[in-house]
Amino acid sequence: MVLLGLLERGPGHGYELxxxxxxxxxxxxxxxxxxxxxxxxxxxRDGLVExxxxxxxxxxxxxxxxxxxxxHAALRQWLAEPEAPAAYAADDxxxxxxxxxxxxxxxxxxLDRQHAAHMALMRELTGQRAEVAEPGARIALDHRLAHLxxxxxxxxETRERMNRDGVAS
Amino acid sequence: xxxxxxxVAASGVQLSFGSxxxxxxxxxxxxxxxxxxxxGPSGSGKSTLMHCLAGVLLPDAGVxxxxxRRLDEMSADERTLLRRRHIGLVLQFGQLVPELTALENxxxxxxxxxxxRKNVEQAARQWLEQLGVADRAGIRPPAxxxxxxxxxxxxxxxxxxxxVVLADEPTGSLDTVTGELALEVLVKATRETGAALVxxxxxxxxxxxxxxxxxxxxxxxxxPVDAAP
Numbered sequence: 001m002v003l004l005g006l007l008e009r010g011p012g013h014g015y016e017l018x019x020x021x022x023x024x025x026x027x028x029x030x031x032x033x034x035x036x037x038x039x040x041x042x043x044x045r046d047g048l049v050e051x052x053x054x055x056x057x058x059x060x061x062x063x064x065x066x067x068x069x070x071x072h073a074a075l076r077q078w079l080a081e082p083e084a085p086a087a088y089a090a091d092d093x094x095x096x097x098x099x100x101x102x103x104x105x106x107x108x109x110x111l112d113r114q115h116a117a118h119m120a121l122m123r124e125l126t127g128q129r130a131e132v133a134e135p136g137a138r139i140a141l142d143h144r145l146a147h148l149x150x151x152x153x154x155x156x157e158t159r160e161r162m163n164r165d166g167v168a169s
Numbered sequence: 170x171x172x173x174x175x176x177v178a179a180s181g182v183q184l185s186f187g188s189x190x191x192x193x194x195x196x197x198x199x200x201x202x203x204x205x206x207x208x209g210p211s212g213s214g215k216s217t218l219m220h221c222l223a224g225v226l227l228p229d230a231g232v233x234x235x236x237x238r239r240l241d242e243m244s245a246d247e248r249t250l251l252r253r254r255h256i257g258l259v260l261q262f263g264q265l266v267p268e269l270t271a272l273e274n275x276x277x278x279x280x281x282x283x284x285x286r287k288n289v290e291q292a293a294r295q296w297l298e299q300l301g302v303a304d305r306a307g308i309r310p311p312a313x314x315x316x317x318x319x320x321x322x323x324x325x326x327x328x329x330x331x332x333v334v335l336a337d338e339p340t341g342s343l344d345t346v347t348g349e350l351a352l353e354v355l356v357k358a359t360r361e362t363g364a365a366l367v368x369x370x371x372x373x374x375x376x377x378x379x380x381x382x383x384x385x386x387x388x389x390x391x392x393p394v395d396a397a398p
Contacts, residue, residue, distance in 0.1 A: 115384075119373065119376060119377065122373060122377035123378075123379075145377070149374055153373070
């Protein structure tokens with residue numbers, strides 16, 4: 001769907017779309033070329049994009065894709081539906097923390113290490129963020145920072161709760 | 170870390186308020202130019218430790234040194250001079266003098282130090298400009314926004330070219346975006362002067378701006394933890 005969003009701005013070929021994606025989401029894993037082409041092929045099959053031009057300059061052959069009317073509509077529809085708030089309750093951090101606390105295996109050190117790991121990533125992203133002036137890219141990084149911040153607050157509350165009440169195994 | 174690189178340090182500091190111990194042997198060492206976050210739960214003693222580093226509070230036991238000199242061996246006047254010339258303080262609500270304009274607030278530490286009015290004003294004006302509040306020079310703090318007040322407070326802390334800036338929850342009274350801008354300004358301006366920065370905060374996002382985090386718990390510094398892989 002993000003590819004449709006990128007094409008909403010105007011036609012583009014795979015490499016341009018990959019670059020634009022990575023600009024939009026600097027904190028996400030860079031998009032693999034294979035993934036871009038596979039997705040474009042699927043979107044073309046579904047009638048959401050179409051090849052409008054093929055040209056070859058010095059490099060490999062490049063196909064320029066554009067949104068079809070159906071593609072525009074699908075994008076509008078996607079944006080019109082709010083994203084279901086994600087339940088993070090079952091993610092690996094919680095599983096590991098709960099397991100560590102319930103088993104009582106080196107629990108204080110576990111929380112220390114987790115805190116340090118989160119803080120290291122936050123520091124790295126904060127550094128990246130300072131280099132990024134464009135507000136849209138900052139907003140994408142902010143999402144990760146806000147979640148890390150929430151995790152850290154939860155870890156701290158967990159430590160306080162554990163110190164006060166202990167945790168049953 | 171060699172002795173000459175350490176700008177301010179506390180070693181085994183203990184301090185009680187009445188019968189309530191606030192610090193139970195806290196130690197910290199801050200190198201020149203280093204950015205340190207002092208964190209910990211409410212009541213862990215982080216603000217108290219910062220005030221000991223500033224020489225505002227004197228510990229019951231333990232030693233605080235500034236550039237290798239023990240604060241407890243200085244006279245009160247010497248400590249005041251030290252604070253005025255070598256330490257910049259930024260507090261949660263700015264603590265500007267409400268009767269003075271922004272320019273006069275920033276100039277104050279230099280005027281107290283007996284510097285000539287003309288140079289002082291020029292320096293104060295430069296700092297207001299650097300922090301993006303030059304147009305507020307003639308305004309008094311109550312007529313400024315919280316973010317502007319905090320920028321003026323940062324200018325006041327940096328105008329003396331201190332060796333270390335100590336900040337206690339500097340963004341605590343500001344909304345998130347304003348606070349972040351103020352923090353960015355504080356970090357960049359401090360880095361440019363080469364001063365060390367110690368920020369007391371409970372906000373992880375503030376900590377993430379710093380080179381290093383020192384965690385206090387129950388009045389003592391936690392053993393540093395190796396960053397997990």
